[in-house]
Amino acid sequence: MLTLRNIKVWNTDEVIDLVVPSAHAGLFAEDGAATDGDVDATGLTLAPGFADPHVHYRDPGQTYKESMVSGCAAAASGGYTNVLVMPNTVPAMDGEPVRAGEPGASEVLDAGYGTVIDYLQHYGEAHDVALPVRYDLCVCASKGRAGREATEFARWRRYMPGVDDETKDAAQLAHPVTAISDDGSAVTPATLDDVFALAKESGLPLIEHCEHHDAGAVNEGSVSRRLGVPGIPEDTELRVVERDIAKARETGVHVHFQHVSTAISFDAIRRAKAEGLPVTCETAPHYLALSDEALLEYGTLAKMNPPLRSEADREATVAAIADGTVDMLATDHAPHTLEEKERGFLEAPNGIIGLECAYGVAHRVLVDGGHISDARLIELMSVAPERLMGHEATDVAALVEAFSEPAPNEAHGGEPDGPGTGAESRNRLLDLSRVDDPDAVDLVVLATDAAWTVDPERFHSKARNTPFGGWDVTGRPLATIIGSGLAFSRLHA
Numbered sequence: 001m002l003t004l005r006n007i008k009v010w011n012t013d014e015v016i017d018l019v020v021p022s023a024h025a026g027l028f029a030e031d032g033a034a035t036d037g038d039v040d041a042t043g044l045t046l047a048p049g050f051a052d053p054h055v056h057y058r059d060p061g062q063t064y065k066e067s068m069v070s071g072c073a074a075a076a077s078g079g080y081t082n083v084l085v086m087p088n089t090v091p092a093m094d095g096e097p098v099r100a101g102e103p104g105a106s107e108v109l110d111a112g113y114g115t116v117i118d119y120l121q122h123y124g125e126a127h128d129v130a131l132p133v134r135y136d137l138c139v140c141a142s143k144g145r146a147g148r149e150a151t152e153f154a155r156w157r158r159y160m161p162g163v164d165d166e167t168k169d170a171a172q173l174a175h176p177v178t179a180i181s182d183d184g185s186a187v188t189p190a191t192l193d194d195v196f197a198l199a200k201e202s203g204l205p206l207i208e209h210c211e212h213h214d215a216g217a218v219n220e221g222s223v224s225r226r227l228g229v230p231g232i233p234e235d236t237e238l239r240v241v242e243r244d245i246a247k248a249r250e251t252g253v254h255v256h257f258q259h260v261s262t263a264i265s266f267d268a269i270r271r272a273k274a275e276g277l278p279v280t281c282e283t284a285p286h287y288l289a290l291s292d293e294a295l296l297e298y299g300t301l302a303k304m305n306p307p308l309r310s311e312a313d314r315e316a317t318v319a320a321i322a323d324g325t326v327d328m329l330a331t332d333h334a335p336h337t338l339e340e341k342e343r344g345f346l347e348a349p350n351g352i353i354g355l356e357c358a359y360g361v362a363h364r365v366l367v368d369g370g371h372i373s374d375a376r377l378i379e380l381m382s383v384a385p386e387r388l389m390g391h392e393a394t395d396v397a398a399l400v401e402a403f404s405e406p407a408p409n410e411a412h413g414g415e416p417d418g419p420g421t422g423a424e425s426r427n428r429l430l431d432l433s434r435v436d437d438p439d440a441v442d443l444v445v446l447a448t449d450a451a452w453t454v455d456p457e458r459f460h461s462k463a464r465n466t467p468f469g470g471w472d473v474t475g476r477p478l479a480t481i482i483g484s485g486l487a488f489s490r491l492h493a
Helices: 068-077 105-109 116-121 123-127 153-159 170-174 192-202 222-227 235-251 263-274 285-289 294-302 311-322 358-367 374-388 396-403
Strands: 002-009 015-020 022-029 037-040 045-048 050-055 080-085 134-140 177-181 206-208 255-257 279-283 428-431 442-453 472-482 485-489
Touching (some): 002 396, 045 396, 050 068, 050 358, 050 374, 068 123, 080 442, 080 472, 105 116, 116 123, 116 170, 134 153, 153 192, 206 235, 222 294, 235 255, 235 263, 263 279, 263 311, 279 374, 285 311, 285 358, 358 374, 358 472, 396 428
Parallel strands (some): 002 045, 015 428, 022 485, 080 134, 134 177, 177 206
Antiparallel strands (some): 045 442, 442 472
16 A cells, blocks of 8 residues: 655645555556655656557567566556557457458467457557556558558457447457547548548548658758758648648538648648637657757657657647647657667658657656646646547546545645644545545656656666667656556655
8 A cells, every 4th residue: 555645736736644554456566666665756756647649568479578478567667547549569469350461460360369459459468568558559540551442340340339339358448449540641532431430420530641642751950961861841730730720611520630840831730720620639748848950969869750840840739739729748659779860861751759758858848947837737648639530538636536535644644734633634535445436547647847857768668769868857756656556656755
């Protein structure tokens, strides 16, 4: 049992005592971290656990880059309690039966499963591991993510929440398909109508990689010319955004735009929202912290898709967060080996990892920069992404109101902590073992003002491909609580 004394509730500022009654089955902790006993949590904040609607775990097919185990460990370390796994696995997560001999097939078939969805839903059972975070699955928009033919609804309908739930096992219920995407690629013109029809019929959001280019490696501009590398124009993003806004207007389908990076795209999304269209969007910490000038310092560690844009676009990204155009933050956690990243701008794969430093980077830019509050950052990283995935973030204040009780005298060593000695002068005590549905309680403990230096060598991810190594940031998750159990700790008594 772990007890946190004097911790502040994120959206009410009430100071409470919190009892975490047990360890999560997948508990892990950093060296010397507290997993039981009493911890003085004065100055720390209790918030709903973070959720990331955009992660790549490379499992099956590329587990030398990341696995479900290492990816979930990275998520828990970063304060995340739920993630949405993108479908660019190998084989692709399209609901089709896996064929023997195709890349990655043996990992699925040898474990006794017929589709990638089945395999990932039952990953813990297949590998006899307890993963430390929750996860949902995102199904491909097109078969094999090839962009030639839309996936068949009949192949994956049964994996959706609420469909034949009485016939599902616990793993199937825990890891449903909650979105559609061909992430890594935009939905192609050849499949656009059919994919929107799929989204309409299923009621799931279309998670759109809103960018397409046939040539280029970095943002088109002075930096690309200085590097002598072919550039990618900013309208490669806008064209997809405007196309899909028009389809949302026509069909009523909820389109969620991933990793938006340009001022002109934010303007288009702003107008669509003003029109009342069902569109939402995310951006990632790297687009608000870095411009394409970072390529000159970090090289291919700062190569991604869409590319880092101009300083004006970076400032527009921050402004779009401040004015509410951006609904949420996602990491687009994309693990690669450093050997792959060393191939040069034309050959190196796109993407960076982000789960373990996202909060610190975003806090440094957005909160320390005076653009938003601590509470708003939590909304962007927890409340909104959970809603996109069809869930509700844990309402901490409601739990306190419904289930807390006065703390006993022993909680403060028998000493009064205010002018009076009655219960009204002590913190209320929230014991998670006494809530009505403890399995539904997912929380993160934050040191919002903690200064720390990003060290990729200490990451729990297999990958190290980040430009943020050595950055001094503020704000750090210290504990992750899932289903009322401690899943990760770097707390110290």
